[in-house]
Amino acid sequence: MSMDILGNLGEFIGALGVVFSLLLVARQMRLGHEQTRRNTRSVRAATFNSMVENSIRLLEHVFRDSELADFVARAAEDPDRLDAGERLRWDSYMTAGFRHFSNLLYQRETGAMEEKMWESYRRSFKDHLRNEGWVRWYLANPHLFDERLADEVRCILRELANEGVPHAVKWKADGGRVGFRAVV
Numbered sequence: 001m002s003m004d005i006l007g008n009l010g011e012f013i014g015a016l017g018v019v020f021s022l023l024l025v026a027r028q029m030r031l032g033h034e035q036t037r038r039n040t041r042s043v044r045a046a047t048f049n050s051m052v053e054n055s056i057r058l059l060e061h062v063f064r065d066s067e068l069a070d071f072v073a074r075a076a077e078d079p080d081r082l083d084a085g086e087r088l089r090w091d092s093y094m095t096a097g098f099r100h101f102s103n104l105l106y107q108r109e110t111g112a113m114e115e116k117m118w119e120s121y122r123r124s125f126k127d128h129l130r131n132e133g134w135v136r137w138y139l140a141n142p143h144l145f146d147e148r149l150a151d152e153v154r155c156i157l158r159e160l161a162n163e164g165v166p167h168a169v170k171w172k173a174d175g176g177r178v179g180f181r182a183v184v
Helices: 003-064 066-077 084-109 115-129 132-140 147-162 166-173
Strands: none
Touching: 003 066, 066 084, 066 132, 084 115, 084 132, 084 147, 115 132, 115 147, 132 166, 147 166
16 A cells, blocks of 8 residues: 555544544533423423412412411501501511512512413412502502512502502692603
């Protein structure tokens, strides 16, 4: 064999090695992408489970304890009639509720929650904001939460005002303030 033949054979074997290496890298990339998709689904499922557990924990005491259920109904109806201890209890309950919705909003924004799931939680949030006691409490305490929640509350209150919900109509007529921003 001449040196030219050996050189050509070496180039051919080297080219086959490069092609084989590229195929191997492509396969590894595809497997990595599939694993990432599986991991993403797993994280979303775990996040969803955690959100449901948090929702249940927040509600569980109300549906298990009739005294607490009566208190929450009374506080939501007329929070001005609460004594100091009841006021603290109401503030704690409301802080937990709004923190929960703030967390759900964050999960949606980060992509951990699918849009359809957020829509169902948003409907629940909107139902809570149909209650004047909830709105009054939040409007007195928006500084406890981030601006994303304020934006969502503002948006829902606009919707409720357009639906003719009296306390939302009044809120809008009074300038529509949540935090430092008015309705745009």
